Amino acid sequence: MSKSSAGHKMPRGSVPPYVLLVDNGSLQPAATRQLRKIAAALGRRLGKKVTPVSLLHSDQVPAKKLGGRKAEILRSAVEQRLHRGGREFVIVPLFFGRSRALTEFIPELINQWRLQEPKLKVRLAAPLAVGGDDQLARILETQVRAKLTPGFLRGQRARVALVDHGSPVKTVTQVRNRLATQLRRRLGPSVAGVAPCSMERRPGADYEFNEPLLETLLATSPWNTGPVIVAQLFLLPGRHAGPGGDIERICRQAREKSPGLRTVRTKLVGEDPALEAILTDRFLATK
Template identity: 45%
Template sequence: MPTIMLVDNGSSRPDATLALRGLSDALAQRLGQPVHPVSLAHSSKVPAQALDGRPADTLEPFLLRQAAAGAQDFLAVPLFFGPSRALTRLIPQTVARVADAGPQVRVEVADELCPLPRGEPRLAAILDRSIRTAMRSLDTGTRIQALLVDHGSPIPAVSAVRHWLAGRLKCLARGDYQLGEAAMERRPGADYAFNGALLEEALEAIGKEQAQAQAQVVIGMQFIGPGRHAGRHGDVEQICAQARARFPGLEIRISPLVGEDEALIDLLIERAEQRLQARGGASLLRHG
């Protein structure tokens, strides 16, 4: 049976590592076996005292330590929406460096959360629930504009995931909210226009359009857990505060994060099972 890792990109914010550990614990409880929370970068900068005295694990030192203890076979379950370069490049490069250091390890990577072209309707359902949760404190008698917001990517295949999810959400909305899209980051130039509007640009457009009336906006957070953009004191909160200050008629709510929905664990289990079965392994599940 492989050593299972729940893998995220990593963050220098303690809340991100603590959230990853929470998801790993929940996944381990369902599987009945250990799941190791491992980040690909950044998390090693977080002081251990900010993480209950236990330093964050990043991939390369984790693999070296586990290999020294005799482990060779690993399954990485990624907390990524699309085919990020972190999955397609960073993990293979890290495994190659570990091999150069001596240990021969095998790291299988399960599918991302929303593999295209088939997509993942259950992920869209999670996002719809999170948007509706944020809507509860708004006046549903007036138009509600939702913005599906992701990190933004220089890779069209990653941004295509947000576009696919937005298409599903437009069906799930059933007229209760209108849906647009925005990104937190976009490289300059026409080559990266596929990312669409930045969040501050989208809020600016809504604010100007509704300058003489109250506008209700929900930020649909296509983020797993807290970090530089998401969570308390993240960039999303700051951009929303700036938009409210400029357009007093803007009433903005921020949705819960994807990692707060229990249905995410079902998806992660399925991704792990699919990868294991593809290589002829036994089921990971020891109980329901």
């Protein structure tokens, strides 16, 4: 770029659509690093650049912990590109269900951006879990079957606890429950049972739909003895599902209380290459 053109916005219509892969955000560097890996893989699959951005938090991680490049936040990422002449965006959510991030937070941002630029075009893709699609259940099945080893089972059939973070939005919890049903059907008699549960929940009767908690389930017969596979319905590593995180702690404490209990955790959904196919489908469905 010449000195005379540096710093100026590009002419309208000259900037191709920006594709943004959006997660919730985390203060854990590992979460942003994994988000970047997924965005790069999706970009190779689509044949176009996919920019990883977060809704919140991630920009507080020091750049030195992220290879010298700070994480981007959705609001500033879009506004910077608007200033450079961008008018069209495709937002691909890295979310399992229609949380408030997708029903409230992002739509509110889009409305604000349209006040700045009336010609703005934003296509918001669907979340990962949509009705009638069993791709997520297939990923979970693969991860669970990888843990059905003779050394872990010791001649017994395992039970599977499908755990997510827990949500204040009932429809998000219903997504998890539907996935548990699909997973139970796919695993069939190879396991003794599949149960959905939450890592945590808000207090009060209004949020009882998150029950049971993983901690409670692992203390209840017959889940407190024998092999239990904890299928982690989490996308990115962090303080909950990463090494040394809350899920690991809950499982360790459950084993200490019930010596006959054995637990093993699956990989995160975001670590499975098959996730790229789902994200590709969600992107293509916006056209």
